[in-house]
Amino acid sequence: MSDCLIIGGGVIGITTARAMAMAGAKVTLLDQRACGKESSWAGGGIISPLYPWLYSDLVNELSRASQGVYAHLCAELFENTGIDPEYIRCGLLMMDKYNTPEAQQWMGKHSLDFQVHDKGALFKDIAQVRNPRLLKALKADILKLGVQVVEQAKVNGLMTEKGATLGAITENKKYYADNTIVCSGAWSSSLLDIKDTIYPIKGQMIVIKAKAGAVKHIILDQGRYIIPRKDGRLLIGSTMENVGFDRSIQTQVGADLLAFAVNRFPQLKNTNIEHHWAGFRPASSVDVIVGKHPQLANLYINAGHFRNGLNMAPESANRIKKLLC
Ligand SMILES: Cc1cc2nc3c(=O)[nH]c(=O)nc-3n(C[C@H](O)[C@H](O)[C@H](O)COP(=O)(O)OP(=O)(O)OC[C@H]3O[C@@H](n4cnc5c(N)ncnc54)[C@H](O)[C@@H]3O)c2cc1C
Numbered sequence: 392m393s394d395c396l397i398i399g400g401g402v403i404g405i406t407t408a409r410a411m412a413m414a415g416a417k418v419t420l421l422d423q424r425a426c427g428k429e430s431s432w433a434g435g436g437i438i439s440p441l442y443p444w445l446y447s448d449l450v451n452e453l454s455r456a457s458q459g460v461y462a463h464l465c466a467e468l469f470e471n472t473g474i475d476p477e478y479i480r481c482g483l484l485m486m487d488k489y490n491t492p493e494a495q496q497w498m499g500k501h502s503l504d505f506q507v508h509d510k511g512a513l514f515k516d517i518a519q520v521r522n523p524r525l526l527k528a529l530k531a532d533i534l535k536l537g538v539q540v541v542e543q544a545k546v547n548g549l550m551t552e553k554g555a556t557l558g559a560i561t562e563n564k565k566y567y568a569d570n571t572i573v574c575s576g577a578w579s580s581s582l583l584d585i586k587d588t589i590y591p592i593k594g595q596m597i598v599i600k601a602k603a604g605a606v607k608h609i610i611l612d613q614g615r616y617i618i619p620r621k622d623g624r625l626l627i628g629s630t631m632e633n634v635g636f637d638r639s640i641q642t643q644v645g646a647d648l649l650a651f652a653v654n655r656f657p658q659l660k661n662t663n664i665e666h667h668w669a670g671f672r673p674a675s676s677v678d679v680i681v682g683k684h685p686q687l688a689n690l691y692i693n694a695g696h697f698r699n700g701l702n703m704a705p706e707s708a709n710r711i712k713k714l715l716c
Contacts, residue, residue: 606625
């Protein structure tokens with residue numbers, strides 16, 4: 392099995408590194424900061440597209456296949472590392488848009504299991520993970536598998552010769568590999584000369600502390616959601632802002648997100664915001680890109696997962712592994 396260089400240590404890069412290492416490859420993973428601290432940390436961890444019929448067939452295929460392995464993946468990671476990614480099949484209560492003709496047609500075709508209640512449609516099989524913990528567990532696991540992880544290593548460019556990729560270059564080192572895989576999230580376009588651009592869509596989110604069990608299911612309404620963690624914390628998200636790599640957060644946005652939750656659960660009225668943050672979803676001008684670079688040999692792309700990178704990661708990694716093996 393050949394050497395493999397992975398650029399980016401978010402959920403996409405780490406699951407790809409894991410799949411390749413398990414297939415017997417010698418893997419090096421580079422990250423410009425620390426692994427798992429960008430979008431994969433900032434996200435909510437819902438293991439499903441929010442309104443699946445709004446997404447391409449490819450997104451839904453990658454999601455469905457990933458949903459099928461997530462419980463096992465998290466159990467395996469817990470056993471291997473002692474870190475619990477808190478995979479919970481808590482269900483998702485969709486309060487709007489489930490009864491449009493488009494949604495009904497899509498759900499009929501894909502035989503999605505749901506029950507209509509007075510407040511909306513409950514999709515009881517939809518799960519969540521506590522993504523910061525998932526990322527910690529994934530990183531610990533790939534280190535055990537022998538992946539060489541180099542952090543604070545920003546790739547400035549790829550090394551190519553006669554139409555083939557030889558590896559990547561950081562400020563102080565050249566990394567040669569038989570195959571290079573760009574998994575650099577919202578930053579991927581800076582390394583790739585392709586017509587489809589990948590760009591950041593900022594999302595702001597807040598977390599509050601409520602009583603464990605106060606909210607049972609993920610709540611989705613008007614594009615916003617509440618995710619109930621095991622310890623009672625509630626994540627409330629999120630905005631969609633096309634503002635480049637601007638990490639600023641606005642107090643008013645936090646207040647609006649809290650008001651969204653209080654409106655649905657009035658008992659949350661006097662709750663304080665514990666944290667408020669922003670992350671950069673890797674949006675793509677076409678669709679998620681999982682495959683070979685269109686021109687350069689030995690170069691692969693696993694990027695552009697937009698709002699669904701956590702839920703599409705296992706199958707995206709599996710597809711890259713199949714291409715390379
Ligand atoms: C508010 C919010 C809520 C979300 N909720 C969900 C959800 O509920 N479910 C879901 O599935 N998805 C969700 N997402 C989307 C999900 O987080 C992303 O799709 C996913 O994390 C993308 O993973 P990634 O590995 O491609 O990117 P990232 O996690 O951003 O990782 C990319 C990595 O590449 C590194 N990198 C970049 N450039 C270089 C370089 N030149 N050299 C070296 N390293 C480099 C970065 O440092 C980073 O660590 C959400 C996102 C946000 C912001």
